[in-house]
Structure formats: structure tokens, C-alpha cells
Amino acid sequence: MSTIEERTEWFLQDRFGMFIHWGLYAIPARGEWVRGNERMSFEQYKTYFDEFDASRYNPRAWARAAKAAGQKYAVLTTKHHDGFCLFDSKLTDFKATNTPAGRDLIREYVEAFREEGIAVGLYYSIIDWNHDDYPGYGDRIHPDRDNEAAKNKPIDFDRYLTYMHGQVRELLTNYGKIDIMWFDFSYDNMTGEKWKATELIRMIRSIQPDIIIDNRLGGDIRAAEPEEYAGDFYSPEQIIPPGGIVDVNGVSVPWEACITLNDNWGYHSGDNAYKSPKQVIRTLVECVSKNGNLLLNVGPDAKGEITRESLDVLAEVGEWLRLNGDSIYGCGISALAKPEWGRYTQKGNKLYAHVFDRGVGPIYFAGLKGKIKRARLLRDGSELKVELPWMAEQYSDIEGGAFITLKGAALPDENDT
Numbered sequence: 001m002s003t004i005e006e007r008t009e010w011f012l013q014d015r016f017g018m019f020i021h022w023g024l025y026a027i028p029a030r031g032e033w034v035r036g037n038e039r040m041s042f043e044q045y046k047t048y049f050d051e052f053d054a055s056r057y058n059p060r061a062w063a064r065a066a067k068a069a070g071q072k073y074a075v076l077t078t079k080h081h082d083g084f085c086l087f088d089s090k091l092t093d094f095k096a097t098n099t100p101a102g103r104d105l106i107r108e109y110v111e112a113f114r115e116e117g118i119a120v121g122l123y124y125s126i127i128d129w130n131h132d133d134y135p136g137y138g139d140r141i142h143p144d145r146d147n148e149a150a151k152n153k154p155i156d157f158d159r160y161l162t163y164m165h166g167q168v169r170e171l172l173t174n175y176g177k178i179d180i181m182w183f184d185f186s187y188d189n190m191t192g193e194k195w196k197a198t199e200l201i202r203m204i205r206s207i208q209p210d211i212i213i214d215n216r217l218g219g220d221i222r223a224a225e226p227e228e229y230a231g232d233f234y235s236p237e238q239i240i241p242p243g244g245i246v247d248v249n250g251v252s253v254p255w256e257a258c259i260t261l262n263d264n265w266g267y268h269s270g271d272n273a274y275k276s277p278k279q280v281i282r283t284l285v286e287c288v289s290k291n292g293n294l295l296l297n298v299g300p301d302a303k304g305e306i307t308r309e310s311l312d313v314l315a316e317v318g319e320w321l322r323l324n325g326d327s328i329y330g331c332g333i334s335a336l337a338k339p340e341w342g343r344y345t346q347k348g349n350k351l352y353a354h355v356f357d358r359g360v361g362p363i364y365f366a367g368l369k370g371k372i373k374r375a376r377l378l379r380d381g382s383e384l385k386v387e388l389p390w391m392a393e394q395y396s397d398i399e400g401g402a403f404i405t406l407k408g409a410a411l412p413d414e415n416d417t
């Protein structure tokens, strides 16, 4: 069997992906937790099932938007906590092929993104409010079990696990090569073997040996001997871990920060808090400067369209990456201390300087005296005169990430001035 390093090599090269949360919840347009938060009964929620027509769903347009944004992989929700399946599962009737949409939305997604050369990931919620044998948890009990009688309804959790494992098998058998399996999420004592996670992981790897899997079945990828189900990458959410993520030996582990483009995962009609292109670029640079990936989320509307606001931000980020992508793809952490004015990313002996907070006067490069072979502005390839330790005045702002070729791969000594 391949190692985590072998399986994640392409993933750590690609660095930037598109997360997509889409489903029935886009109709009420109050986020993907709307059924749970508002304790909707099945009957209430089924009204959305009966009208879901995906009439403007065009996954090729989604794939082109991701490509234009410089995103090299994507992860789409196949089933969220509400239990609604975007794929033609033989194990349930609560699926897109039984709605007015009448289509296997996952098949179309996989085909469209592959045709655009984008790696495909599938998100699958191990929480399922729609399944009679799923217990719900904590104060987020199963929406249908909000009353005393329902709360004490007998369930057969093993029957739920047979269903859950069966659907994962369907997803990894029926749609060709899948690059990422993105589970969501373990909690409290519902973790690890409570999901029969070892059995599940072994089944997955027997069907798709090269697939990479996130860490949300439980276990700890940072442990000296991680559980078999601990996955291949860590998935911090709405946060960039301050020092990146390392194992007990201080060695970086693969990680990916999943972050919303506005404030919601699923479509929310009142949410206009979109991050600016510059904020997204800085977030991406920060992730890569700490050896991490960024999975940036969009929530398409009830008809299947990514919002105009999202598309505009993605397009501008893509233009920056068109000019500066060498400082992101295949790059990672530098041994140099973080400079006051921004961040470094590095690939071999190429150091990339991202200036975020330029003070007055020239830019100071601590520790690089006598270490630089040449310096260029990525945006236009122009030469940067570097009278070390100062960078000449003409260097401007983040849109022009610079690269500096270090003499040999030797990194400067910390005490160099």
C-alpha cells in the first residue's frame, strides 16, 4: 500500500481547491443547517425535495470557474447532514434522481471537472438526520426526534452503518477514479470505531488505492502511530493553524484549511460578507507559507448557479495566480523567519517574497546578505535591484509576489544580518 507522502504528493503540489456545498437547503437559502437549526419535520423539508429542479445546474460552468480561479481540485457535497443525496444511490429514495431535477448530479460533476483537468473530491456526511437509525447528537438531536416519544424511538445503529458504508461504496465504485474522500464529521464519543472506521477505510482503499481521505472519521494523523482511519490530511476549518500542523516529531503533516468565501457553507440569500480577492490571496499565501492547502467554499443557489459575487472574487484571484502561481503551486514553508512585511513561500532554492504590509522606505530582508543570486517580480518578470539587505524602492505590493533565487539551496544562517 502507498504511503501518505506518496498519496498526497499531487495534493500538496496543487495547494488550492474549490469546496462546493449544494443541496435542498439552497431553497430555504438560510444555510446548510437550516433543517436542524429550525427543527424542520420531514414533511416540511420534503416540500423542498418536491421542487428541487437544478434547472440552471451546469457543472461545466462550475469547473471553468474553478479553473479560471487557479483551483486545481474540487470537493462537492454528495450528501450533507440532511441526508439528501445528489447521487443516484440505490439505498435511498431521498435523492436528486427522484426530484424534478431527475439527474445524477454527482456523475455530471465528476465528468465536467475531469474534462477541465481538475481533480475530483467527494464530501460525504456521516451524520444523517434523515435516516431512522441515526441517533442525532447533543442538543442537535435528530430533527424528527424533537419530542419525548420520538427521542426514545428504538434505533438500529448497525443498520445505519451498513447504509453509510454502502453509500460510500457506491460513490467510489460508480463514478470512476475519485481523488479525495472528504468525510464530515466525528464528535463527542461518535468517532473512530463507532463508525466502524477501520473497516470503512479498508474498503475505500481496496476500491480506490490512490485516494486521499481527510481526518474527520476520528483518530489523530499527528500521533506517533496514527490510527488506520486517521486519514491522509488534517482539515482545520475557518482557521489557519498558527504554526502549520506537525506530528509528534515536529514533521509537517499534510493539512488543508477549509474556509468559506462569505460567511456560510450552503447558500444564504442574506449573506453578502464576501472576502475580497486580496483577503483570499493573503489567506492562500499564509496557508502555503505554513505547508498547507486552502479549500475555498462556494454555495451555489437553489437553481444551481454560483453567485456572481463569488465568481468575481474567484476570477480576480485567478488572475493573480496566473501571474504569481509559481509562488504557490508546489511551494511550502521557508526556513527563514517570517518577515515583518509579509510572508515567504519557498520551492527549492527559489524564495518568494509576498509583501502585505509595506512600511515606509525599502524592504528589509534579514538573513539574506550574500545569499541571493537574482531577484525578479513575478507579475512582469522585471529585475529587482536588491542592494541587500534592502529591496529597492520600486517593489510595490502583494499583487507582484517577487521571487529570489538563493545561491545553491543553502539557506541563510539565522544570525546573518
Ligand code: FHN
Residues within 6 Å of the ligand: 032, 033, 184, 185, 237, 258, 265
Ligand atoms: O456541519 C458541517 C458544516 O455544515 C460544513 O459542512 C463544514 C465544512 O467543513 N463541516 C461541518 C462543521 O464542521
